Amino acid sequence: MNGAALRTLVAFAVAAVAVYFGVQVLQEATEYHGGAGSQARTTVVFSVKDRGFKHGPDFAAEALWRGCVATIGWDGEDDPVAQGDQTYHATLRPSLPSDTRRRLRGCLEDLTMNHVRGRVVSMSSGPA
Amino acid sequence: MRRIIVPGIGAVTLVGAGAYFVVYLYRWEWNRALISGGIFIAVEVMLVGTLLLRRINRLAARVEVDPDRRRRIERRLRDAPPPRSAVFDWMRADSSSSAPVFIPILMGAGLLLSGLAWVVERLARATAGGAADPGVAATMARLGPPPGGLLDTSQDPLRLLRQPTSPR
Numbered sequence: 526m527n528g529a530a531l532r533t534l535v536a537f538a539v540a541a542v543a544v545y546f547g548v549q550v551l552q553e554a555t556e557y558h559g560g561a562g563s564q565a566r567t568t569v570v571f572s573v574k575d576r577g578f579k580h581g582p583d584f585a586a587e588a589l590w591r592g593c594v595a596t597i598g599w600d601g602e603d604d605p606v607a608q609g610d611q612t613y614h615a616t617l618r619p620s621l622p623s624d625t626r627r628r629l630r631g632c633l634e635d636l637t638m639n640h641v642r643g644r645v646v647s648m649s650s651g652p653a
Numbered sequence: 654m655r656r657i658i659v660p661g662i663g664a665v666t667l668v669g670a671g672a673y674f675v676v677y678l679y680r681w682e683w684n685r686a687l688i689s690g691g692i693f694i695a696v697e698v699m700l701v702g703t704l705l706l707r708r709i710n711r712l713a714a715r716v717e718v719d720p721d722r723r724r725r726i727e728r729r730l731r732d733a734p735p736p737r738s739a740v741f742d743w744m745r746a747d748s749s750s751s752a753p754v755f756i757p758i759l760m761g762a763g764l765l766l767s768g769l770a771w772v773v774e775r776l777a778r779a780t781a782g783g784a785a786d787p788g789v790a791a792t793m794a795r796l797g798p799p800p801g802g803l804l805d806t807s808q809d810p811l812r813l814l815r816q817p818t819s820p821r
Contacts, residue, residue: 554679631681 557628559598562620564650571605571633571645572612578640585641586613593632597625612646620650656707663700670696 573586586605594602594617605613621629626648633643670693677686716723799805806812 551675551678555681627679628681631683634680635682636684 554624556624557597558622558624560622560625561598562622562625562650564620565653566616566618567620567626567648567650568614568616569629569633569645570608570612570614570647571643572610573641573643574611575641582611583607585638586611586643589633589638589641589643590615592637593629596632597621597629618653626650659703660700663696663703667693667696667700 571586571590573582573589575582575585578585586607590605590613594615599617599619599621601618603616605615607613630645630648633645636642670689674686674689674693677683677689801807
C-alpha cells in the first residue's frame, strides 16, 4: 500500500469516527429522558408576540403553553398568568431536569403556532 | 472575482446552515431545524450545480478556443484511418503466411479419423467374423451345384425321353 492510499484510508477512518461520535452526541442531546428535577417546582416566564392572530395574546399564551407542556412529564401545573406587556408566568411541579427544560424552552421559542412567537424570559427551579 | 464570490457565499451559507441545523436540533427547535436543513440542501445543490456548470463551460471553451487545431485533428483522423484488425489475417488471400493454419488442422483431423477407422475395423473383425460363417454357409448351400455335378443326368426325369436305350 503506497503513501497516498494510506493517507486516504486514515482520513476516511478519522472521518468515520468523527461522524459516529458526532451522531452519538447529537442523539444524546436530542433524546428525551423524562424524569423530574431535584427541586419542587419550575417557574417559567415567557412572552408572546403575535402577528395577525385573531384571538388575543392571552389565548395565544395559553394555547402555546398547553401545546408545549403536553409533550413533557409533570404532576401539577399552574396555567399562565399575565404579568403585563404580553408576558406570562406559569409553574410546573415538580421541577424539570435540565434537558426537559431545554426541550420546553425550544418548544416555546420555536415556531410552534402559526402567527405566534414565544420567547422565554426566565426559567428557574426552586422550592414550593 | 465573480468566480470566487459565488462559491464563497455558497460555502459560508452552507456552513452556517449546517451549524444552525445542529444548534436548532440541540435546542429542540424542530421547525427552525427543518428550515435550516432545507437551506443546507438547497445551497449544496446550488454549489454542485455551479461547479458542474463551470467545468462543462471550461471544457466547451477548450474545444472551441482553437478552430484551426480542431480542423487539423479532423484532417489527421481522416488521413489516418484506424489500423486493420490482424485477428483473422491468416484467412486473407494476401496474407503473408504461406502455410494457412487450416493445413495442419486438416492433417490432424485426417490422422484422427484414420485411427478411428482402424479401431472400428479391428473391432468388427474380432466380433462379427465367427458369428457370420454359419449363416453364410447355409445361404450358400442353396446356391451350390447339385450332387454329382451339373453334368450328372441320373436324376433328370427327362433322361429316358432323350436316350431310350442308354445303359448305365
